[in-house]
Amino acid sequence: MSLQAALAIAAKDVKIFFNDRRALLFTLAAPIVIATFFGFLSSGGGSGEKVKIPVLVVDEDGSSVSKSIFDGLLKDEALGCGASTETGAREAVRKGKATVGIIIPKGFGDASAKALFGGEKRPELILLYDPSHWGEMGMVRGLLTQHVMEAVSREAFNGAAGRKAIKDSLASVATSTTLKPEDKSALTKMLKSVANWQERLEATQGNESQEARGLGIPFDAKEEAVTSGSGVAYNGYAHSFAGMAIQFILFAAIDLGAGVLLERQRGLWKRLRSAPVSRFTLLVGKALSGAAISLFCLAGTFGFAMIFLKVRIHGSAIGFAAICLCSAVMAASFGLMIAALGRTQAATRGISALAVLMLAMLGGGWVPSFIFPAWMQRVTLIIPTRWAIDGLDGVTWRGLGLGYALQCAAVVLLFAVLFGLVALWRFRWEEE
Amino acid sequence: MLEGCGLNKSYGTLKAAEGISLSLVPGQILGLLGPNGAGKTTTVSMLAGLMAPDSGEVLVDGRPMKGDSDPAKAMIGLVPQELALVDELSAGDNLAFFGALYGMRGKKLREAVEKALGFVGLEERSKDRVSSFSGGMKRRLNLAASLLHDPPVLLLDEPTVGVDPQSRNAIFDNLGALKEQGKAMLYTTHYMEEAERLCDRIQIMDHGKTIAEGTLRDLSALLPATSRLLLELKERGGREWLPELLKLPGVQSASEEEGTLSVTLRDLPTGAPEVLAWLSSKGVAYTHMSSERAGLEEVFLALTGKGLRDS
Numbered sequence: 094m095s096l097q098a099a100l101a102i103a104a105k106d107v108k109i110f111f112n113d114r115r116a117l118l119f120t121l122a123a124p125i126v127i128a129t130f131f132g133f134l135s136s137g138g139g140s141g142e143k144v145k146i147p148v149l150v151v152d153e154d155g156s157s158v159s160k161s162i163f164d165g166l167l168k169d170e171a172l173g174c175g176a177s178t179e180t181g182a183r184e185a186v187r188k189g190k191a192t193v194g195i196i197i198p199k200g201f202g203d204a205s206a207k208a209l210f211g212g213e214k215r216p217e218l219i220l221l222y223d224p225s226h227w228g229e230m231g232m233v234r235g236l237l238t239q240h241v242m243e244a245v246s247r248e249a250f251n252g253a254a255g256r257k258a259i260k261d262s263l264a265s266v267a268t269s270t271t272l273k274p275e276d277k278s279a280l281t282k283m284l285k286s287v288a289n290w291q292e293r294l295e296a297t298q299g300n301e302s303q304e305a306r307g308l309g310i311p312f313d314a315k316e317e318a319v320t321s322g323s324g325v326a327y328n329g330y331a332h333s334f335a336g337m338a339i340q341f342i343l344f345a346a347i348d349l350g351a352g353v354l355l356e357r358q359r360g361l362w363k364r365l366r367s368a369p370v371s372r373f374t375l376l377v378g379k380a381l382s383g384a385a386i387s388l389f390c391l392a393g394t395f396g397f398a399m400i401f402l403k404v405r406i407h408g409s410a411i412g413f414a415a416i417c418l419c420s421a422v423m424a425a426s427f428g429l430m431i432a433a434l435g436r437t438q439a440a441t442r443g444i445s446a447l448a449v450l451m452l453a454m455l456g457g458g459w460v461p462s463f464i465f466p467a468w469m470q471r472v473t474l475i476i477p478t479r480w481a482i483d484g485l486d487g488v489t490w491r492g493l494g495l496g497y498a499l500q501c502a503a504v505v506l507l508f509a510v511l512f513g514l515v516a517l518w519r520f521r522w523e524e525e
Numbered sequence: 526m527l528e529g530c531g532l533n534k535s536y537g538t539l540k541a542a543e544g545i546s547l548s549l550v551p552g553q554i555l556g557l558l559g560p561n562g563a564g565k566t567t568t569v570s571m572l573a574g575l576m577a578p579d580s581g582e583v584l585v586d587g588r589p590m591k592g593d594s595d596p597a598k599a600m601i602g603l604v605p606q607e608l609a610l611v612d613e614l615s616a617g618d619n620l621a622f623f624g625a626l627y628g629m630r631g632k633k634l635r636e637a638v639e640k641a642l643g644f645v646g647l648e649e650r651s652k653d654r655v656s657s658f659s660g661g662m663k664r665r666l667n668l669a670a671s672l673l674h675d676p677p678v679l680l681l682d683e684p685t686v687g688v689d690p691q692s693r694n695a696i697f698d699n700l701g702a703l704k705e706q707g708k709a710m711l712y713t714t715h716y717m718e719e720a721e722r723l724c725d726r727i728q729i730m731d732h733g734k735t736i737a738e739g740t741l742r743d744l745s746a747l748l749p750a751t752s753r754l755l756l757e758l759k760e761r762g763g764r765e766w767l768p769e770l771l772k773l774p775g776v777q778s779a780s781e782e783e784g785t786l787s788v789t790l791r792d793l794p795t796g797a798p799e800v801l802a803w804l805s806s807k808g809v810a811y812t813h814m815s816s817e818r819a820g821l822e823e824v825f826l827a828l829t830g831k832g833l834r835d836s
């Protein structure tokens with residue numbers, strides 16, 4: 094193999110690439126713009142500020158229970174809470190201005206305290222919701238349960254409504270005909286102890302020293318996104334840039350493949366073949382230019398992400414370089430394979446663009462592969478882009494080490510060799 | 526210098542070259558003449574090592590060419606039928622690239638590029654992109670690109686196709702100079718005027734086979750007819766007498782195209798008066814008359830029964 098000839102071929106293609114503003118724009122600006130957009134979406138606006146779910150509360154009850162439910166919802170950080178009337182809430186939900194409307198009907202305070210100790214029919218809360226935000230509705234329901242539970246139980250154990258509820262419950266237990274005698278005596282005992290507790294509380298009520306507490310969920314969830322280390326937030330840009338950079342180096346590879354077909358059409362390939370240069374040298378020259386252009390694209394897009402969007406390599410930097418290098422080589426040999434299998438450059442471009450989009454999509458370039466169903470996560474392991482993107486995710490925001498990176502890089506390189514072999518095997522060398 | 530011996534090449538069932546043998550000699554141009562699809566490009570491709578013949582051999586300086594990276598390939602300069610240039614690069618960059626493929630570099634490469642551009646008269650346009658060139662300029666650059674490594678053998682596949690007369694003459698002058706330098710050249714064309722004007726020897730191909738070869742004079746001797754009489758007729762239409770004219774003893778062939786009657790004659794001194802007398806007896810008037818030596822067109826017509834460009 095003649096290195097000088099291979100380098101001359103590569104240098105020529107790289108020169109053409111940099112002379113061509115359209116190509117430059119497409120390989121660099123396009124992935125940056127698209128990845129920034131996707132990254133922006135997946136980082137929730139990028140500022141780390143959580144989006145509050147807009148909720149409207151209609152308090153038709155006006156009891157101390159309903160007031161304390163409203164207070165609880167108002168203080169909840171996940172919700173953007175406001176008061177409204179029923180018609181106002183319906184209108185707002187229908188227009189999408191509020192995600193959920195909560196109606197607390199008249200008599201809810203009284204009835205709920207009684208329902209806590211069984212017996213009575215449970216009162217209803219009415220939830221109006223926007224069907225396009227089904228997921229958020231689930232979250233609101235959970236939070237609502239927590240706040241209602243706290244408010245109602247506080248009232249039941251401390252408030253006037255609670256005392257009344259206990260009295261009424263004692264009476265209904267005593268006159269009950271359905272309860273067994275043992276159950277009756279056990280229930281009466283329990284209700285009497287609660288009444289006793291209420292009296293004691295009332296006696297000390299004057300100084301208000303004790304904070305009135307109700308029943309709550311017996312734990313506080315402390316949420317922490319597991320990324321490269323505590324204190325480092327998930328950066329949606331890291332993933333979107335990995336996906337788009339890989340997609341666009343494959344697009345650049347199509348240019349390489351179509352370029353070879355065009356050179357053949359133009360007769361330029363004849364001139365290359367008439368020189369005392371081996372076939373292998375010609376392919377290596379082409380592969381070199383493809384890899385160089387891909388590396389440039391990777392460096393450009395990630396450089397932008399690092400400077401402007403705080404994307405960092407929290408894992409192995411050498412691993413990052415290895416994955417980029419292997420991905421660039423893979424893209425180049427993918428381009429050669431296109432040149433080997435394609436006929437005319439126009440037809441080849443169409444088909445291979447479709448193939449690249451599929452590879453990017455299934456490789457997790459558009460939506461992260463961890464969102465895929467389990468079977469799809471397994472199946473897509475046979476796609477090189479999956480390994481490249483997982484690898485880049487790994488060394489950036491997941492903060493994984495060299496071992497993991499080299500494993501991904503090796504698989505990508507294996508695909509590069511595979512594509513290269515197909516290219517060598519199917520390349521049409523005979524010139525008319 | 527370069528020899529092809531019994532070259533055969535088929536594309537599927539189509540035999541594009543059958544038993545083609547030819548030999549290039551320093552300081553001489555061999556013309557390979559044939560209509561579209563005769564197999565000229567196929568033959569050139571085998572000679573340049575772009576494709577292996579199905580059977581037969583290509584010898585460079587008496588030795589068979591082995592493989593793609595055989596250094597003997599550097600003895601050959603190929604001018605492809607297509608404009609084999611990188612449109613996106615400047616003329617100078619194009620040539621520098623082709624030179625690098627032959628292992629040239631540095632000062633030697635720069636000088637070779639300058640010399641080749643100067644040779645075809647494009648030194649002023651060295652820095653301009655090829656895409657801004659005219660068709661004729663591209664053709665000249667296409668020739669220059671084959672000269673960088675100063676090969677002793679040149680294979681020129683229709684180097685003047687689609688070119689204006691000015692550029693064509695410039696290229697012809699270049700080829701004359703290269704011949705002077707002692708290059709061994711192969712020139713393919715389907716214009717017999719070009720072959721007649723440039724070539725020392727001519728090989729005529731049709732349907733993949735050599736149907737005649739020799740110097741222009743050798744080939745003319747193949748023809749019973751030696752001269753052609755051309756008459757510009759006064760009136761158009763009404764040529765019912767043409768078949769009768771063909772029956773005259775000295776007349777080889779006769780045809781009429783756009784008011785010009787063309788009659789090939791075995792012998793001009795005896796045939797011409799006979800034809801002219803016959804025409805006046807039929808009342809056919811003409812405004813102008815000339816004669817010319819029968820050329821390759823007639824040779825081809827005589828050998829194949831068809832014109833060079835009406836295949």
Ligand SMILES: Nc1ncnc2c1ncn2[C@@H]1O[C@H](COP(=O)(O)OP(=O)(O)OP(=O)(O)O)[C@@H](O)[C@H]1O
Nearest residue numbers: 524525536541559560561562563564565566567568
């Ligand atoms: N790659 C190919 N596959 C199949 N057939 C081919 C191929 N290349 C050439 N041919 C056929 O081989 C025959 C010879 O083609 P070739 O190009 O050698 O002719 P040519 O004399 O150079 O013609 P032209 O004057 O048009 O350049 C033609 O019939 C052509 O259709």
Ligand SMILES: [Mg+2]
Nearest residue numbers: 565566567606
């Ligand atoms: Mg041809």
